[in-house]
Amino acid sequence: MVNLCTLDQENGCKKAKEVARNFFREKNGDSQFTIHAMGHAHIDTAWLWPYAETVRKCARTWSTVIQLMDKYPDLTFVCSQAQQFAWVKENYPALYQKIKAKAAEGRFIPVGGTWVEMDGNVPSGEAFIRQFLHGQRFFMQEFGRKCSEFWLPDTFGYSAQLPQIMNGVGIRRFLTIKISWSLVNKFPHTTFWWQGLDGTRSLSHFPPADNYGTKIDMKSVMKTRQGHKDKGRTNGAIMLYGYSDGGGGPTETMLERIERLHDTDGLPKITNSTPDLFFQKVEENDLENLCTWVGELYLEMHQGTLTSQAKIKLWNRRLEIALQTVEKMYSMLAVLNLKGSSYPCDILDKSWKNVLLNQFHDVLPGSSTQEVVKDACSIYEQVNADITPLLQAGLASLSSGAWNRKRKAQTQNTDLKSSVVIFNPHCWKRLEVISIPGKMFEQLQNHSQDQNGIQLDKKGNILVYVEAQSLGVTPLSVGKIVDHNKGEELKQWTKFDDGNVILENENLKAVIDKCGRIRSLIHKKSGLDAFLDDTKKGFHGNQFLLYDDIPMFWDAWDIMDYHLETRQPLTKIIKEPEKYESGILRQSIKFKLEISSKSSVEQEISLDRGDTVLRFHTTVNWHENHKLLKVEFPFNVHSSEATYEVQFGHLKRPTHSNTSWDWAKYEVTGHKWADMSQHNWGVALLNDCKYGHSTEHNIMRLSLLKSAKNPDPTADMGVHQFTYAVFPHTGTFQDAGVIQAAYDLNNPLTVSAGQLKEALSMFTVDNPAIILETVKLPEDTADQSSGVVLVLRLYEAFGSHAQGTLSTPFPVLTVARCNLLEEEESQMTHKDHSFHIQLTPFQVVSFLVEFKK
Incomplete structure (x- = not known):
């Protein structure tokens, strides 16, 4: 071609084009690897630009796609995120109608089924469900179809509960790219079964070009074939092409390349395709050949x-x-x-x-x-x-x-007296100390008769020890304050000459040094200390640590493993521990440490009467540059695994570094709690807003604050308040009530003045392994004429086969199983005020329960 153009200046280019056409006309055999090409424009809903700019990005990109579709009839374009469709519908109605027309032709293809492409680690299980619930409802209402593929190309790890949640909304296929970014171990599959926490499987595909915005260049084409990791099991892969992240989508150049390279001898076949066509081909020919990956998809980067x-x-x-x-x-x-x-x-x-x-x-x-x-x-x-x-x-x-x-309108006794009313949002009884505003407490009749059962706190509120009924309201009158004499009182607050302080109740005895570190936490029932305090090595309970945080690649995204080599204990005291609360219901101390000349941490450590957890209420004034703040606990536990709460369940991860896969998990996700246990003994760490955990042998650390400077130079600067707690226990963490304690820490009892005479418990479940997570009206609430229908969502939290009965004081008319989209699946037998539940490990179930109006 070069020679022709050089030697024959008049007709050389025309002849060279003919040579090229002849070359590209050489066809492949039927067994050649096939690339399923799909136009794509992964538009970050926000990132280096605000939400308002994303609305305009969608309009510009999708307008371009519609114009290209008119010129290239084979172009297919996949697009996720219901929120972006909703924005275009609201702001660009004419464009939106064109999109709907192309969608009806099967060329502009909604995928994903979620409201946005959400983070895959931090949202709660219920939030995951709402992503799909609102996403799938939108696509059904606007396009007359649900999405059949979960589309999450760019996120930073994937919860082990996603396959079950996907299945519950009618999605059995999954696509992502980001797992290819793992730094240490390369994921071994391209097309495979992903098996979740409860055993549910999802057909999954990772496009081997490792990119959700290729340009259909030769490098990407060859990488798609050569990077395919399941050769002999499947014979094709998806390639997503188009400018992405900031939008843009396909270009004419890319579309011309597909046309030119469609079926050239020696190259993979490239065809304009759709997710459904690709997955159908796998389902028809290759399902029995596929490997299975069990558990979370952990990204070894962006921790x-x-x-x-x-x-x-x-x-x-x-x-x-x-x-x-x-x-x-x-x-x-x-x-x-x-x-x-x-x-x-x-x-x-x-x-x-x-x-x-x-x-x-x-x-x-x-x-x-x-x-x-x-x-x-x-x-x-x-x-x-x-x-x-x-x-x-x-x-x-x-x-x-x-x-x-x-x-009680039909009865004689309708006299209601002033009371304080406690609301408990959880499906178990709670016995704990609560705080009541002083003025509200004065509404209790004759409260002066029982002053011994209360304590005045530093804020002028009244502390009382109460029992709250499960998921409902409980009136508090003086006669219903739990008599403090029925149990052992809190020990008197004690401080010794060496600066050590003791907090003690009937369950725990904590020795706290002048730096606020827990030198000993005795679990009285077992006589065991929760911590292995090691002065020589500098390991102590509640030891605050400062690390250098200078990532190699992505500032706000990454915590590199080498940060562990920069451990710096914080021991400079601004204020030694002093008495803060001291009474029969709550004892606490307060202290303050210097982090640097610009930053400090102040903490109240408290122990309530009857409590089994030691609480740490923390305020950090944070003004650091590329530093990472953690708190450390050397647990007196021997175990090769630690357990972490995830959405609707928990999973175990290694505490050692036997393999590169183990070692790479030096920073992992945990939600409300994490636990280390051996036979008949363990210690749990609870928190109310933190997610990063790291465990090495018996030492568990909770990541508190990070100070990245890119892309936000002011990230996390300022004052932060949060609470964590330590819960030593005998038996398993399940039987000890760790799961319930973490729920309670995150959602305290609330109080209101009222005129309530008797308690009302809306729902109770007689098996602690079964958590009633959600009670709500259905999204479609138009027909509530004959009775009130509620959606009840429960899950098995222990990792066991569990049976139980859900009871309510209200007459039940009907009970039906439904999917996570609240669509009825089957009727269930029930009694007047209860129905039976049977669950497998970590199973999530939803019911439509109708009550008499």
Whole structure:
């Protein structure tokens, strides 16, 4: 071709083109490897630009795609994230109608089934479900079809519960790219079965070009064939092409390359395809050949996203819980049929979608710019402003006694006295110390008769020891305050000459040194110390540590393994431990340490009467540069594994580095709790807003704060407040109640003034392995005429086969199993006030339960 162009200047180019055409006309055999090419424009919903710019990015990219489709009739384009479709529908209605027309032709293809491409580690299990619930409902309403593939090309690890959740919304296929970024071990499969925590499997594919935005260049084409790791099992792979991250999508040059390289001898076949065509081909020919990967898909990179932007993670945890609490309150009111307490469908819908939006995989992980962080926090503040009055009004309605009078209208005794009402959002009884505002407590009649059962705290509130009924409201009168004389009182606060302090109740005895470190935590029932205090090696319970945090690649994203070599214990005292609370119900001490000349940590360590956990209420004033703050606990436990809570369950990870796969997990995900146990003994670490954990042999560390400077130079600067707790236990963590204790730490009992005469427990479950996670009205609430229908979602939390009975005081009309999209699947037998549940390990189930109105 070069010779022709050089030697024959008049006709050389024309002749050279003919040579090229003849070359590309040489066809492959039928067995040649096939590349399924799909146009793609992975548009980050926010990252180095705010949400508002993403709306415009979608419009520009999708307009280009529509124009290309008119010129290239074989072009197919895949696009995820219902939120982006909703933005275009609202802001560019004419463009949106063109998109719907191309979607009807099967060329503009909605995929993913989620509201946004969310982070795969940090959202709660219920938030995962809501991503799919709102995503699939949107695609069904707008395009008349549900997505059949979960599409998450760019996130930083994948929870082991995703296969079960995907299956529950009708999705059995999964695609991602990011696992190819692992630094240490290369993932061994391209097309395979991914088996989740409960045993559910998903057909999964990792495009071997390791890129969700190829340019159809020869390097990507050859890498797709050569990088295919399941040769002999399958004979094809997906290639996603188009400018991505900031949008742009396919270009004419890329489309011309596909046409030219479609079927050239010696190269892979390239065909314009769809996800459905690719997965169908695998399902028809190759399923029995595929390997299976069991458990989480751990990305050996970007572990810093479990810690970066702590305030976003705090908001996320609290609002996930608060939204579920609102749903529980107003579900109770719906069944009580109390006038003026309608279910807040619109506010909940808007609030959930805003929380889901901020779970995008560069926002919740903390890897966006300062402007995005401000947008996200503004959204959180608005959600909080919308639902806080709902929480207050809902509890006030439940506390008012109006429903009590309604139920007892036929009886003589309807006299209701002033009371303080406690709301418990969990499906188990709780016996604990709570704080009541002083003025509210004064409403209790004759409270002066039992002053011995209360304690005044530093804020002027009244501490009382109470028993709250499961998922419902309990009136508190003086006669129902748990008599402190029935149990051993807290020991008097003690401080010794060497600066050590002792906090002690009937279950635990803690010795705390002048740096706030726990030198000993005796579990009285067993006589065992929770910690192996080692002064020579510098390992102590509650030891704050500062590390250098200078990632090799991505600042906010990464925590490199070499940070462990820079461990620096914090021991410079600003204020030694001094008495903070001292009474019959709560003892606590407070101290302050210097982190640097700019930063400090202040902590209140408290122990309540009857409690089995030692709590650490922490305030950090943080102004560091490329530093990482952790807290360390050398547990007195011998175990080769530690257990971490994940969505709807838990999983075990190694505490050693036998293999490169073990070693690479030096920073891992944990939600509300993590535990180390041996036979009949263990210690758990609970928290209310942290996710990064690292465990080495018997030492467990919780990552608290990170100070990246890119892409947000102000990341995490300022004051942070959070709580963690240590829970030593005998037996298994399941039987000891670690799971329930972590729930309680994250969602305290709430109180309201009221006129309630008797307790109302909406639901109880008689097996602690079965957690009632969610109570809500269905998304489709139009027909509630004959009775009130609630969605109840439960899961098996112990990792066992579990049977139990869910009971309610209200007459049950019907019970039906439903999927996670709240579509009825089968009717169930039930009794007037209960029904039987049977679950396999870590199974998540949903029911539609109808109550008489």
